[in-house]
Amino acid sequence: VLIDLQQLDDLAAGCAVLGTGGGGDTGPDLLQARAAVESSGPVRVVDLDELADDTLVMPIGAWGAPTVGLEKLGSGREGTTLIAAVERAFGRRVGALMAGEIGGGNGILPVSLASRTGLPLADADGMGRAFPYGYQVAMHVAGLNASPVFLTDEHGNVVTIEPADADWYERLARGVTVMFGATAVGADYVMDAAVARRSTVRGSVSLACRIGAALRTAGLVGVLDTTGGTQLVTGKVVDLERRTEAGFARGGFTIDGTGDDAGRTLRVLVQNENLAVTEQQTTLASVPDLISVLDEASAVAIPTERLRHGQRVHLIAAPCAAVWRTARGLEVAGPAAFGLDHPYVPLDAPPR
Amino acid sequence: VLIDLQQLDDLAAGCAVLGTGGGGDTGPDLLQARAAVESSGPVRVVDLDELADDTLVMPIGAWGAPTVGLEKLGSGREGTTLIAAVERAFGRRVGALMAGEIGGGNGILPVSLASRTGLPLADADGMGRAFPYGYQVAMHVAGLNASPVFLTDEHGNVVTIEPADADWYERLARGVTVMFGATAVGADYVMDAAVARRSTVRGSVSLACRIGAALRTAGLVGVLDTTGGTQLVTGKVVDLERRTEAGFARGGFTIDGTGDDAGRTLRVLVQNENLAVTEQQTTLASVPDLISVLDEASAVAIPTERLRHGQRVHLIAAPCAAVWRTARGLEVAGPAAFGLDHPYVPLDAPPR
Numbered sequence: 161v162l163i164d165l166q167q168l169d170d171l172a173a174g175c176a177v178l179g180t181g182g183g184g185d186t187g188p189d190l191l192q193a194r195a196a197v198e199s200s201g202p203v204r205v206v207d208l209d210e211l212a213d214d215t216l217v218m219p220i221g222a223w224g225a226p227t228v229g230l231e232k233l234g235s236g237r238e239g240t241t242l243i244a245a246v247e248r249a250f251g252r253r254v255g256a257l258m259a260g261e262i263g264g265g266n267g268i269l270p271v272s273l274a275s276r277t278g279l280p281l282a283d284a285d286g287m288g289r290a291f292p293y294g295y296q297v298a299m300h301v302a303g304l305n306a307s308p309v310f311l312t313d314e315h316g317n318v319v320t321i322e323p324a325d326a327d328w329y330e331r332l333a334r335g336v337t338v339m340f341g342a343t344a345v346g347a348d349y350v351m352d353a354a355v356a357r358r359s360t361v362r363g364s365v366s367l368a369c370r371i372g373a374a375l376r377t378a379g380l381v382g383v384l385d386t387t388g389g390t391q392l393v394t395g396k397v398v399d400l401e402r403r404t405e406a407g408f409a410r411g412g413f414t415i416d417g418t419g420d421d422a423g424r425t426l427r428v429l430v431q432n433e434n435l436a437v438t439e440q441q442t443t444l445a446s447v448p449d450l451i452s453v454l455d456e457a458s459a460v461a462i463p464t465e466r467l468r469h470g471q472r473v474h475l476i477a478a479p480c481a482a483v484w485r486t487a488r489g490l491e492v493a494g495p496a497a498f499g500l501d502h503p504y505v506p507l508d509a510p511p512r
Numbered sequence: 513v514l515i516d517l518q519q520l521d522d523l524a525a526g527c528a529v530l531g532t533g534g535g536g537d538t539g540p541d542l543l544q545a546r547a548a549v550e551s552s553g554p555v556r557v558v559d560l561d562e563l564a565d566d567t568l569v570m571p572i573g574a575w576g577a578p579t580v581g582l583e584k585l586g587s588g589r590e591g592t593t594l595i596a597a598v599e600r601a602f603g604r605r606v607g608a609l610m611a612g613e614i615g616g617g618n619g620i621l622p623v624s625l626a627s628r629t630g631l632p633l634a635d636a637d638g639m640g641r642a643f644p645y646g647y648q649v650a651m652h653v654a655g656l657n658a659s660p661v662f663l664t665d666e667h668g669n670v671v672t673i674e675p676a677d678a679d680w681y682e683r684l685a686r687g688v689t690v691m692f693g694a695t696a697v698g699a700d701y702v703m704d705a706a707v708a709r710r711s712t713v714r715g716s717v718s719l720a721c722r723i724g725a726a727l728r729t730a731g732l733v734g735v736l737d738t739t740g741g742t743q744l745v746t747g748k749v750v751d752l753e754r755r756t757e758a759g760f761a762r763g764g765f766t767i768d769g770t771g772d773d774a775g776r777t778l779r780v781l782v783q784n785e786n787l788a789v790t791e792q793q794t795t796l797a798s799v800p801d802l803i804s805v806l807d808e809a810s811a812v813a814i815p816t817e818r819l820r821h822g823q824r825v826h827l828i829a830a831p832c833a834a835v836w837r838t839a840r841g842l843e844v845a846g847p848a849a850f851g852l853d854h855p856y857v858p859l860d861a862p863p864r
Contacts, residue, residue: 248601315676315680320671320673320674322670322672324667325667332671336684336687339684339687
């Protein structure tokens with residue numbers, strides 16, 4: 161599969177849906193990826209089975225509050241700086257790139273780098289969506305060590321973290337990101353393809369492309385079809401609350417139902433991503449399942465930092481990748497991992 | 513020259529004087545070094561001329577607020593963790609250790625590691641005293657790059673910083689130190705012996721041993737003789753002000769003269785180290801020259817964090833290493849580098 165300019169637009173639209181409000185706005189990354197594909201050519205997407213066992217796979221992504229990422233563009237050299245740091249540390253060449261998270265701009269970010277370096281892009285990611293914490297990845301659930309974690313910024317600073325444990329990983333990486341000015345580009349869980357095959361969410365790049373294509377041709381119905389999702393409500397955004405704290409965009413918003421949904425009021429809780437939806441006292445959907453806001457007219461997904469009071473939207477929810485429904489997966493990214501006290505009810509299960 | 517248990521006590525006493533109130537209390541480091549020398553044997557101190565040109569010299573020291581270092585002991589594995597990180601990054605063996613700063617506990621810290629690893633200790637350091645900022649070293653004045661900077665803590669976290677410039681070096685290293693809980697053990701300016709010969713303050717380990725021996729045999733007079741110093745006042749500590757902020761111990765204290773000095777009042781300004789002494793409107797001594805507080809009875813140097821109200825002390829000042837009196841040296845560690853607006857008057861020059 162090749163990502164050319166048409167595929168790139170579909171990929172971006174799909175990543176926005178899988179971003180569940182976070183992962184960074186797709187706009188800036190899409191512009192950079194378009195410029196790269198125009199000048200350096202399309203990107204080859206490969207299944208992990210196509211790579212030799214010992215191919216070094218480098219997951220890459222932007223870190224920090226997406227509200228800041230909107231205003232602070234990178235230098236464009238972050239990716240090659242990271243590849244150089246990884247190759248120095250591992251003493252061998254990077255053989256493939258991978259999105260750390262497929263959701264939002266982070267799903268598109270590796271495309272520019274893959275185009276400019278000629279490296280293939282693995283059809284996989286660490287989440288099958290976006291999550292706020294760095295360790296909320298399938299590689300962590302599989303018991304892999306993130307270390308060494310490489311972080312760089314637009315000034316050319318490089319910080320390599322070998323954390324004592326997952327808590328220190330989060331604390332140090334988050335702290336360095338804040339020192340960089342609240343955004344960083346990072347690589348972690350650098351691994352061989354043989355390991356990646358059993359430790360990642362597979363097929364996420366092609367899924368995002370399929371979602372984007374279905375959105376383009378069939379709108380909301382296409383998105384629900386390709387994600388296996390449900391429409392929770394159609395309505396107007398009100399009571400938008402958003403603050404940037406400790407490197408996160410936190411808050412929430414309310415959707416007042418319109419049309420057939422008139423009289424209904426749904427509340428969405430946010431930490432970079434949409435975490436949970438409640439209606440009166442009932443939880444309608446929750447992490448790790450996907451909760452996304454789509455523009456009512458175009459069905460295009462809207463990231464948290466682009467939400468505006470009065471906007472007319474569909475709120476949809478879709479089942480997460482299987483890894484998140486395992487006991488270990490729920491420990492890492494279930495409601496309790498976010499301090500929420502409702503039990504997790506899988507989205508395709510009958511409502512309580 | 514060998515550092516055995518007797519030499520170690522002299523070294524510690526000398527490092528305390530050269531610490532100018534900072535560099536960390538010598539107590540904990542002396543205990544660790546004694547235990548190491550008792551179990552693993554004395555340490556060989558070598559002149560940089562005795563090392564082969566391409567011997568890799570690793571400067572090491574503790575970072576952060578000495579007020580915290582007093583309460584937070586290391587795991588004892590920090591040094592070997594750093595050596596391993598340096599050897600991985602440089603692809604060759606460390607051939608000699610060096611104190612990043614000879615002042616305070618940081619002058620003794622490398623002794624334990626040298627004893628346990630059998631590595632020689634270079635008779636040199638980066639400062640010829642202690643300074644609060646990581647870049648206030650002769651290697652920086654000589655135009656060397658600190659990068660990569662290796663930091664570790666008692667949990668086994670390792671962070672490697674390749675900063676874009678000296679400002680980012682300070683910002684990132686200081687920030688990581690604060691994340692570690694306000695103290696870290698670090699290595700930077702790792703260099704070949706050929707480079708170290710022209711980029712460090714040489715002879716500082718033997719100078720510290722000589723100061724300590726003279727203190728032991730001749731008290732205050734011995735210290736003044738070996739440092740070329742001057743007694744500024746003898747008196748009582750009053751108005752002690754101390755706060756830990758942004759990873760630094762800041763504040764100041766006043767000495768009210770006693771005996772022949774009755775009626776005099778001198779104020780000492782502190783940022784980890786003693787920065788300047790004023791009497792009425794006159795600056796009597798200032799960075800980069802050395803300002804130290806000695807116990808009146810024993811002439812033992814007292815670090816800032818051990819000062820107590822009512823303590824009877826001598827305040828002395830001594831000329832700094834020649835590198836700090838160059839134009840570039842004064843830019844890096846003169847009064848203006850600390851935001852002080854008095855001009856620097858070298859200490860052996862006649863008073864204004």
